[in-house]
Amino acid sequence: MKRTISVVLSLALICFLFAALAGCGQEIKAENEKLKAENETLKADIAKMKVEIQKMKDDLQKAAEKDATIATLTEESAGLKKQLEDLKAQMTKAPAKKAPAKK
Numbered sequence: 001m002k003r004t005i006s007v008v009l010s011l012a013l014i015c016f017l018f019a020a021l022a023g024c025g026q027e028i029k030a031e032n033e034k035l036k037a038e039n040e041t042l043k044a045d046i047a048k049m050k051v052e053i054q055k056m057k058d059d060l061q062k063a064a065e066k067d068a069t070i071a072t073l074t075e076e077s078a079g080l081k082k083q084l085e086d087l088k089a090q091m092t093k094a095p096a097k098k099a100p101a102k103k
């Protein structure tokens with residue numbers, strides 16, 4: 001009799017554990033599916049961000065090239081202004097060095 005009760009209780013306990021695990025399994029599966037969907041969404045967001053980052057890098061490089069061009073043009077402009085000033089100075093000195101005109 002004790003043995004029968006012990007077997008029945010053991011079987012009942014095993015059945016209870018399987019039932020508990022089976023019930024939790026559905027919740028775990030649902031949560032797993034939810035996490036998989038979230039993972040896919042995050043992967044899509046990462047892909048979009050990579051494209052945006054590449055565009056920003058390209059824009060930054062273009063801006064740097066424009067800055068370099070502006071700096072070069074500014075230097076050239078300063079050089080041309082200096083040459084213009086030198087030419088103006090030479091022109092003002094030139095009439096003073098001319099020989100007097102013949103009468």
